[in-house]
Amino acid sequence: MSSAAPADAIGTLYRDHHGWLQSWLRRKLGCSHQAADLAQDTFLRLITARRQEAFHTPRAYLRTVAHGLMVDHFRRRELEQAYLDALAAMPEPLAPSPEERLAIFETLYHIDSLLDALPETTRRVFLLSQLDGLTYATIGEQLGLSLRTVKRHMHAGFAQCLAALL
Amino acid sequence: MPGRAALSPADAGVVNQAAHWLVKLHAGELDEAGRRALQRWREQDPRHERAWQAAESLAQRFGSLPAELGRATLDRPRQRSRRALVKSIVLALTLPASGALAWRRWGGELGADYRTATGETRAIQLADGGQLFLSSASAADVLFDAAQRLVVLHAGELLVQTAPDSAQPPRPFLVHTAEGRIRALGTRFSVRRDGAGHSRVTVLEHAVEIQPAAGDTPLRLEAGQQASFSASAVSPPTPAPAGADAWVRGHLIADGQPLGDFIAELARFRPGILRCAPEVAGLRVSGVFQTTDTDRALTTLADSLPVALRYRSRYWVSVEALPAEGS
Numbered sequence: 001m002s003s004a005a006p007a008d009a010i011g012t013l014y015r016d017h018h019g020w021l022q023s024w025l026r027r028k029l030g031c032s033h034q035a036a037d038l039a040q041d042t043f044l045r046l047i048t049a050r051r052q053e054a055f056h057t058p059r060a061y062l063r064t065v066a067h068g069l070m071v072d073h074f075r076r077r078e079l080e081q082a083y084l085d086a087l088a089a090m091p092e093p094l095a096p097s098p099e100e101r102l103a104i105f106e107t108l109y110h111i112d113s114l115l116d117a118l119p120e121t122t123r124r125v126f127l128l129s130q131l132d133g134l135t136y137a138t139i140g141e142q143l144g145l146s147l148r149t150v151k152r153h154m155h156a157g158f159a160q161c162l163a164a165l166l
Numbered sequence: 167m168p169g170r171a172a173l174s175p176a177d178a179g180v181v182n183q184a185a186h187w188l189v190k191l192h193a194g195e196l197d198e199a200g201r202r203a204l205q206r207w208r209e210q211d212p213r214h215e216r217a218w219q220a221a222e223s224l225a226q227r228f229g230s231l232p233a234e235l236g237r238a239t240l241d242r243p244r245q246r247s248r249r250a251l252v253k254s255i256v257l258a259l260t261l262p263a264s265g266a267l268a269w270r271r272w273g274g275e276l277g278a279d280y281r282t283a284t285g286e287t288r289a290i291q292l293a294d295g296g297q298l299f300l301s302s303a304s305a306a307d308v309l310f311d312a313a314q315r316l317v318v319l320h321a322g323e324l325l326v327q328t329a330p331d332s333a334q335p336p337r338p339f340l341v342h343t344a345e346g347r348i349r350a351l352g353t354r355f356s357v358r359r360d361g362a363g364h365s366r367v368t369v370l371e372h373a374v375e376i377q378p379a380a381g382d383t384p385l386r387l388e389a390g391q392q393a394s395f396s397a398s399a400v401s402p403p404t405p406a407p408a409g410a411d412a413w414v415r416g417h418l419i420a421d422g423q424p425l426g427d428f429i430a431e432l433a434r435f436r437p438g439i440l441r442c443a444p445e446v447a448g449l450r451v452s453g454v455f456q457t458t459d460t461d462r463a464l465t466t467l468a469d470s471l472p473v474a475l476r477y478r479s480r481y482w483v484s485v486e487a488l489p490a491e492g493s
Contacts, residue, residue, distance in 0.1 A: 079239055086238035096232070107227055108239055114224075115240060121307050121318060124241060129192065130228040131236045136193050144342055144379060149309060149316070151189050158185035158221065159178075165220040166181065 010047055013058055018043065021062050028070060038073065042066045072113070079112050080105070114161045125150055126157030177213060184217035281305045282322070284437045287413060287457070295329035296339070299414045301358075302435045302457065315339045319365075322434075323358035325414055326350065345397045346378035351386075356411055360394070368392045368410045376400050409454075418455045418463070425449040425471065429485055436460040438481025445487050446473050 021042060025035035042065050046054050054061045083105055087095060096104055115123050121143070128139045136150045145153075187204050190196050196204065208215050228236075282288050282300045290298040293310050300306060304322020314337050317326065328339050328350045339350040341357050343365040348357055353372035359365050367376055369387050377384040379397040387393050391403040392410070409419025418435075420428050426447030433440040435457040449471050455463040464483065468475050476484045 078242070082239040082242050083235070086235050089238070090234070096235075104231060104235060107231055108236065111227060111231070111236075112240055119307060120243070120305070120320070121309075127237065127241050130225070131231065131233050131240070133233075144344075144347070146313070147193075148311065148313060151193060152309070152311065154189050154192065155185045158188045159181050161224050162181045162184055162217055162220050163178065165224060166217060 009055060010043075013046070013055065014043055017058055017062055020059065021066060024063065025066055025070070034073070038066060038069050041069050045069070075112065075116060076109060079109060083108060114164050115157075118157060118160055121145075122153040122156050125153035129154060130157075180211070180213050180217050183207065184214070184221060187218075188221055280308065285435050285458070285460070287416065289414075292329070294331050294333075294339075297327040297329075299325040299327075301325075301413050310337075313337060316342060318342045319357055319359060321359055323356060323413075325354070325356040325370075325411055327354045328352060344379070345395055346376060346381070349375040349377065349384075351375060354411075363396050364394050366392065366394045368406045370406070370411055412454075413457055416457050418457055420451040420453055420455070422450045422452055425451050425467075425473070425485070432457075432460055432463055438479075439483070441484045443484060443486040446471075446485060449473070 018039060022032075022035050022039040025038050026032050029035050029038070042062055045065050046062070087101065115126065118126065125139055125143065125145070128134045128142065129136070134142070136147055136154065139145070140147050140150045143150075187207065190200065191204070208218050280288065280290055280298075280300055282302060282304050284303045287302060288300040290300065290308070292298055292308065292315070294315055296315075298306070298308065298317060301323035304324060305320040306322075306324055307318040307320070309316045309318065312333075315331065317324065317340070319341055324341070326339070326341065330352075331337050331339070341348040341350070343357060343359055345359075345363065345365040348355070348365075348367055351373045353374060354370040355374050356368045356370070357365060358368075367374060367387055369389050369391055371389050373386055373388045375384045375386050376393065376395055378395050378399060381395075381398050381400070385393065385395075385400045385403075387403055390406050392406040393403040394401045407423075408421055409417065412419045413435075418428075418431060424447060426442045426444075428451045429440060429442035429447075432455070440460075451467065451471070453466065453470075455466065464475055464485070467473060467485065472488050473485050474488050476486050478484070
């Protein structure tokens with residue numbers, strides 16, 4: 001489990017691996033600004049999490065955390081693009097106000113992260129139920145799935161979301 | 167973390183139970199007694215109640231979203247590379263609070279989402295001992311349960327080698343596409359989605375039965391036959407071309423095939439744009455080519471046919487007529 005690591009241990013870790021991590025991220029992202037930001041965020045996580053494995057196998061740990069941040073970063077960018085496209089396609093009177101837009105995006109981002117690990121069909125079934133409010137029977141008809149299969153997808157969807165929320 | 171009754175994956179049971187109740191509730195399967203049982207479950211343990219609260223906050227979040235915006239953004243195809251990244255993280259991380267870890271346990275029961283990149287083919291061992299091959303740029307779900315062995319083909323092409331089911335009574339083996347259902351009758355066959363509302367089935371051994379989604383009579387297709395079908399009808403079967411399943415071994419076999427058709431086939435295994443000029447599309451091609459080395463296949467074509475390759479970039483290649491002599 002986690003335990004406090006002395007501040008100078010983190011300092012050593014930072015000195016020894018920050019340059020390496022940043023150039024690793026730069027190679028992955030092709031952008032030195034983003035690489036610097038993400039390297040910073042990675043160390044921030046490390047300081048708040050203070051996990052033992054960070055000190056035992058620092059580079060493996062840093063790479064894993066940085067990976068996660070990179071994935072979030074790309075997912076957020078993808079979602080933003082899809083959101084802007086969807087807003088642009090909305091008729092003017094229905095479009096949300098600027099304040100609402102931000103609130104909606106934050107909710108979208110949150111739900112999107114819950115759903116990201118789901119297989120495509122499970123996500124579709126789950127959204128048809130939770131977003132469109134379709135009954136399981138209607139979802140089954142629309143997607144050509146048995147009621148039993150729809151329930152299995154819904155179960156998996158709920159389980160994934162709850163596990164992430166708790 | 168001390169002082170906090172945290173739900174760890176070891177308590178996945180609670181999450182599982184909550185999901186079970188939620189599905190029953192939403193499916194309209196809870197009568198008065200059922201609702202009382204749910205209420206008892208919630209009161210039984212603070213963790214149960216917490217899981218239920220989480221479910222309610224989730225419902226609230228969904229409720230606050232305009233459905234139109236949610237649909238346009240959340241239901242987008244996820245990028246394969248990112249999914250692969252997520253998987254590698256799930257495998258690398260040992261954080262106990264990771265929801266993704268808990269998911270993988272149920273995910274194993276439900277079946278996985280398989281995908282191939284352009285140029286990649288994949289062999290997948292099925293739980294019943296059968297095999298599934300996924301061709302280039304394809305996506306499929308495998309959903310086996312107590313009642314059926316179901317594979318859903320979303321895009322591209324797959325080949326199924328079924329195995330006798332150990333379950334009693336044996337469960338049917340089905341492949342679904344948007345256009346309909348193919349039922350295996352002890353067999354080896356491939357299914358391909360051709361984009362424009364058509365699926366194509368090729369039977370290599372034994373037989374299958376095709377049932378278009380909106381058609382009434384199923385059609386039985388025998389070994390050596392191929393048939394295309396839309397959601398409403400199956401077109402008359404034609405003989406399957408030789409080497410229809412050669413892609414499984416990384417080969418493309420052409421036997422006097424028009425160049426235009428061959429290039430279209432090769433393009434499925436090659437990222438970017440690959441075109442064939444109309445004036446050479448009728449030339450005939452014969453040979454065995456590697457799907458994993460499309461550059462070499464193209465060079466071979468240029469060596470053996472009166473055609474030239476025009477590279478606009480690495481990812482945009484045209485096969486054209488040779489420039490006239492002396493020009």
